[in-house]
Amino acid sequence: MTAVDERVLAASSGSAPLRANRMRPRRQWWRFAAALGITAIAMIPVAVVVYLSLRPGTGSTSTATITFENFTNVFQATQTLTWLRNSLMVTLGTVVVSVAVAAPAGYVLSRGRGRTVSGYSLLLFVVQSLPVITSVIPLFIVFAKLGLVDSLLGLGIVYVGVSMSVATWMMAAYMDSVPLSLEQAAWIDGASVFGSFLRIVLPNSLPGVLSTAIFTFLVSWNDYLVAIVFIRTNTAFTLPLGLESFFQQNVTDWGSVMAIAVVMTAPPVIVFGTLHRFFSVGGIGGALAGQ
């Protein structure tokens, strides 16, 4: 009896659950082993960072297997703390402003119709695909005149602009799922459009807000290209620049390098680890498909 016949028989004779019980343990085992193997291989670069950051560095007298001296060294002897503070300030500023700008725009894309609205949404699609490098070069020249080069404010402005189109889509996608009837009820009670946006739609799309916030957080926390163009002095470095410049100068001091790397990895991992259930990449795709 072939496999297909067996399934057909099992299904048609109504014994599917029985078959499933018999088949499942072996299949499960195979899938578990495959997932374990792939995950283990994929984790190597991450594990290396954590492992090396906890190992005694070169020139250390410690004989312990695990030590935190790399971290104390890095915080005392380098400007990691300054870089961390810079990164946090820029990223939090970007997240707050992005959400504040993208949420109302997303509301308009979600609720409004007509040629202007669909034109604007198409414009956002085109803008999203433009290489950042194209706008970074002219912006550098403009920002140099305005004194925004080498400043965290300038960096934040670029991040908000860069992440805005996707952020707006994500907000629009979530607001699409908030029923119009909720707003209509509020209008009957005399609420304005702005009032219903603020009190009805926004609170009901909190997962969308969180999702957008996570997205912009990752964009600005992980950025290297914009930062390397705009930031010049050590004290204004964000963590990516700090880590990279420290690595260039201390190539063999893996313990310290990886300690900074861990400091840099922790915030996105914590944010994503606690909030990942709110984050839906499908939301981005869905928003795009709806255009």
Added chain:
Amino acid sequence: MTISPAGTEHVVAGLHRPVRRRPRLTSVRVTMLLLVTPSAFLLLLITAYPLGYAAFQSVHDGTLITGGSYVGLSNYGNTLTSAAFWDAAKFTVVFTVVGVFGSWLVGLGLALLLRSKFPGRGLFKVLLLLPWVVPVVVSATSMNYLVATSSSPMPKLFHALGLGSPLFLADPTWAQVTVCVYKVWVSFPFMMLMVSAALSSIDETVYEAARVDGASSWQQFTGISLPMIARSTYISWILMTIFCVNDFPTIYLLTGGGPESSTTPLVVLAYRTVFQDFQVGPGVAIAFVMTLILVVVSTLLYRQIRKATYQ
């Protein structure tokens, strides 16, 4: 018609009404306009204005400080006839094709694997997102540790396995392979998320019906799963194409574009031309050509989305 503030129906509900020639500036329109203004202003400031300025620069011979004089299309001419540009274009294509389809295949495989229930599935799902969540600067540093010199762990492993001692970052071909593999590693979680989301939206009864009709697992995969997720697949390809062509740090932090420019894509070439050789005009011209390619490719794929609607 529902009860709503004056004029709401034009914007919110009465969307299928014929468009008026001269729309009245109602309070709703004003509200909508005000809500979208900050976003439009930023779009103008961060994208439109720089783009216009870049267009200006690409036909001038200026520097980062001065505007320079008009030179016509010579920047584009020089760019399109230089060997460096075509080498970079070739590598961009290789990097993008490997990045898009490599990460898609890995992501698809993992999404299928993680679809059925088995112990620890939730943990694997979260752990497998790490390559995407960990900052590229961090993972590039880690890759440097793993492959950079002949005494790094990976070359040692290859040697121990009798596969020779490849110079992962010093040999041009190996450097290209390393960068591409690294890109797939960074990007597969994104594809996994996209495919998982699409697969979970397929109704389980479709599979049951197919099984009753005697469809094999492979037939179910090619006959149901793939066509049903086609729309999302095209979208993920578009997005990943954009990500790959624009990807600067993944390559720059690992190889710096070397050895001998073998891993220099257009975006790194544009960056180097402007900020290391200080030739603003030619650098912007490269970025513009890149933009053009992106718009063409994503428009073509975008059309495919429209075709791939559910039957």
